[in-house]
Amino acid sequence: MIFLKTEDEIELMRAANQLVAQTLAEVGKHIRPGVTTKELDKVADEFIRDNGAVPTFKGFPNPCGGTPFPASICTSVNEVVVHGVPNDTPLVDGDIVSVDCGTLLNGFNGDSCYTFRVGEVSEEVARLLNVTKQALYEGIAAAQQGKRIGDIGYAVQTLCESNGYGVVREFVGHGIGRKMHEDPQVPNYGSRGNGSMIKSGLCIAIEPMITMGSPKIYMTDDKWTIRTRDGKPAAHFEHTIAVHKGKVEILSSFDEIEKNI
Numbered sequence: 001m002i003f004l005k006t007e008d009e010i011e012l013m014r015a016a017n018q019l020v021a022q023t024l025a026e027v028g029k030h031i032r033p034g035v036t037t038k039e040l041d042k043v044a045d046e047f048i049r050d051n052g053a054v055p056t057f058k059g060f061p062n063p064c065g066g067t068p069f070p071a072s073i074c075t076s077v078n079e080v081v082v083h084g085v086p087n088d089t090p091l092v093d094g095d096i097v098s099v100d101c102g103t104l105l106n107g108f109n110g111d112s113c114y115t116f117r118v119g120e121v122s123e124e125v126a127r128l129l130n131v132t133k134q135a136l137y138e139g140i141a142a143a144q145q146g147k148r149i150g151d152i153g154y155a156v157q158t159l160c161e162s163n164g165y166g167v168v169r170e171f172v173g174h175g176i177g178r179k180m181h182e183d184p185q186v187p188n189y190g191s192r193g194n195g196s197m198i199k200s201g202l203c204i205a206i207e208p209m210i211t212m213g214s215p216k217i218y219m220t221d222d223k224w225t226i227r228t229r230d231g232k233p234a235a236h237f238e239h240t241i242a243v244h245k246g247k248v249e250i251l252s253s254f255d256e257i258e259k260n261i
C-alpha cells in the first residue's frame with residue numbers, strides 16, 4: 001500500500017532528509033587516506049544524535065536472519081555494493097566509499113547515499129561515479145506525476161547499460177515516510193509505462209547501485225555486506241524525492257557534500 005504524503009508530512013520529510021544531507025557532508029569532511037570507516041561511523045552517529053534525530057540504520061533488523069546492523073551508516077568500499085559494515089581498515093588513496101545514511105526525525109525518515117573518492121581515483125572509477133550520479137538524476141527527472149515507476153528504472157538502466165555498466169537487480173529503491181522502506185519498490189531497471197502510477201504526494205528513494213563489470217553480487221558471511229562477484233567496483237547514489245505541486249522536489253541534497261570536495 002502506497003502512503004501518499006500531505007504537504008505537512010513532506011515538510012517533515014524535508015527536515016529529516018536535510019539532516020541526512022548535512023550528516024553526509026560532515027562525514028565527507030573526514031574522508032581521506034588513513035581514516036577508518038568506524039571513525040566515519042562515529043562522526044555520523046554523533047552528528048545525527050546532536051541534531052535530535054535517531055540513526056535509523058543502527059539496530060536495523062537483518063532480513064536474512066543475521067544480527068541487527070551494528071552501525072549508523074553503511075560504508076561500502078570499492079567492490080562492496082551496499083550494506084558495508086564500518087570496520088577498522090584504513091581507507092587508502094584511490095578507494096571509493098559509498099556512505100549510506102538514514103535518520104528518523106519527528107516521526108519521518110530521511111535516506112540518502114553518496115559515493116566518495118578517497119584521494120585520487122583512476123579515470124575509469126571516476127567515470128563510474130559520474131555516470132551513476134547522472135543516472136540518479138535522470139531517474140529523478142523521469143519521476144513525474146502521471147508517469148509510472150517503470151519510467152524511472154528505464155531511465156537509470158538505459159544510461160548505465162549504454163555505458164557498459166551493470167545494474168544490480170536484487171536491491172531497489174523504495175517508498176519512504178514513517179517507515180524507511182514503504183511501497184512501492186523502485187527498481188533501477190524497467191520498461192516505460194509499467195508499474196505503479198506516480199501520484200502527487202509520492203515520496204520515494206531512488207538509488208542506482210551500478211557495477212563497473214557484471215551486475216552479479218553475493219552476500220558475505222556477516223549477512224550484510226554485498227559484494228560484486230567479479231571483484232570490480234560498484235557505485236551507489238541515492239536521493240529521497242517528493243512528487244507534489246506538479247513538480248519533483250529532491251528532499252535530500254549533495255550541495256553541502258560537494259562544497260567540501
Ligand code: MG
Nearest residue numbers: 100111112113
Ligand atoms: Mg539509503
Ligand code: MG
Nearest residue numbers: 111205207238
Ligand atoms: Mg534507500
